[in-house]
Amino acid sequence: MLMYLLRRLGLALVTCLFISVLTFIIIRLPPGDFVDAYIANLAASGSTVSNEQAEAMRRDYGLDQPALVQYARWLGRVLEGDFGVSMVWRRPVTEVIGDRLWLTMVVSFAALFLTWAIALPIGIYSAVRQYSIGDYVFTTLGFIGLAVPNFLLALILMYLGFRYLGLNVGGLFSPDYVQAPWSWARVWDLAKHLPLPAAVLALAGTAQLIRIMRANLLDELRKPYVVTARAKGLTERRTILKYPVRAALNPFASSVAYLFPYLVSGSIVVSLVLGLPTVGPLLLQALVAQDMFLAGTIVLLLGIMTVVGTLISDVLLMWIDPRIRLEGHG
């Protein structure tokens, strides 16, 4: 078990390193270096920079050094929490991103949680009552869920919410709380705004997970150990929940790993439509403006978050499946 964890942790670290290299490449991708871009930026606003000043800046940032050295220095700064300066905003990247990273996490986890909360019971129902009317209804809804694009659903829900429920849709906060410092009231305000974006984001993943859960559980329900459990005299409900459902949960745990990046990238479009203060829209702006420190940082942080998601899913798998937990013991 320890070996398994250590191996996973090592793999995660290697992945993070790989992501950092990729990020570094992204930052250096545009023609010219950061100083060229900075000068161009200043020129656009009317001020000029002398050649000597430019050379000094290059030395400061180590841009005259070989790429490997530059990478090492950049990584060192990143590890200290210095992600560089956003060209467009003329402020440190960390300040620009601010709460957005955490809000992205909150929205994604809310969506993930909702995905599970809906997919688990419906998946179980559809398998246990295979070919019932309910199963057909859920299957149909599921396919619609897979087919409808996120942003369209977002628009429809926004319209319905606004038109018929008089909801203040869009955003993650009411106007009063957008700029307010964190307080319980602000958290509560966030909680009230969360369901809509979470539901929109969760939809396609839920449909997919229901299919997986249903198929897996149908498989498991036919296995002899289910008959064993019934033959003990357990109720049908207990039999199914304790044995085949547990066995069918593995893909749920893995879903953390693959749904997470999907939710984060899916959230870009949805966030634009719903006006959510997540990193998604920011990333889009940064890419359009070639604000590479900002874009790179966002990519880096999202990448690391995905790696963390994968780790979480590994731990969950270990918890669910004793064969993995006991791997390496006899």
Add this chain to the structure above:
Amino acid sequence: MRPTPMAEPIALAVRDLAVRFEMEQGNVHALEGVSFDLRAGRTLGIVGESGCGKSVTARSILRIIDRPGRITGGRILLDPGTPQEVDLAALDPESARMRAVRGGRVGLIFQEPMTALSVHYTVGNQIIEAVRQHSDISKAEARNRAIELLREVGIPRPETRIDAYPFELSGGLRQRVGIAMALAGDPDILIADEPTTALDVTTQAQILALLRRLQAEKRIALMLITHDMGVIAEMTDEVAVMYLGRVVEYAPVAALFAAPRHPYTRALLRAVPSVLAAPRQRLATIGGAVPHPGARPAGCAFHPRCAEVIPGRCTAEMPPAIPPGIAGASCFLDVPA
């Protein structure tokens, strides 16, 4: 007709049991009027080719047939002739009464010792659950009882093995765990559905010896399903030979081997040339294929494969079923003794 001399009380009487699977592709008559008795302290062997309905019979008794299968006729009488007599076929499968029978009165032992246990829980967890399902004792007491059960079925070091996962045990040990689990509710009837088919020869012998010992100690009524005429010869007192959902011959085991009365039984025995020389040879398929139960031949269902078929009669008429508890064969050629 001469009733077989048996003084032991009947623990379970199956009468004219019919089970049907209603499917889109057509109805499958898995059982068509099966009757037999299980008696305390005795072993009834059920033998027959694959698909003849052995497992469906076992599961019907416990009322756990898979959908879309259901009992369409007959009775399953627990404690027949006593004031406690109850017809299991008439109970709701999910009722508390039926669940008390399942595992409490009737234990089930499976063929596949690997897949019959869940890999997600320890052996102890799964046995303790069965113990507590049928008695009101504390967790700690149930754990002690589980250890005792494991010791009883011959598992060495049960105090540590109880915390093992099934995949950490050998096939033989797993099958012993399966037996311990079947015994957890202290049943007086055991149904073993091919309990040794998946095991190697040495382990098979050990498991059979264990079953014999437990049966003698607890005076259990054992229903032993097998393909294996060797196991039948070694283990059983009486034998029911099944073909396409019916009992075609019923006889005390010695009589069955000495003077088989149904042409199908004779074919089965011929397929195992020397029972004593090769005790556990798998039942060889006899000439011709088993018809699908959905397409049962008219008249005597065995007639397409029967060497002694009476033209005109066997193809048109169904030979009468054997009255339960009485040795005989369901065949026009059988002359009641």
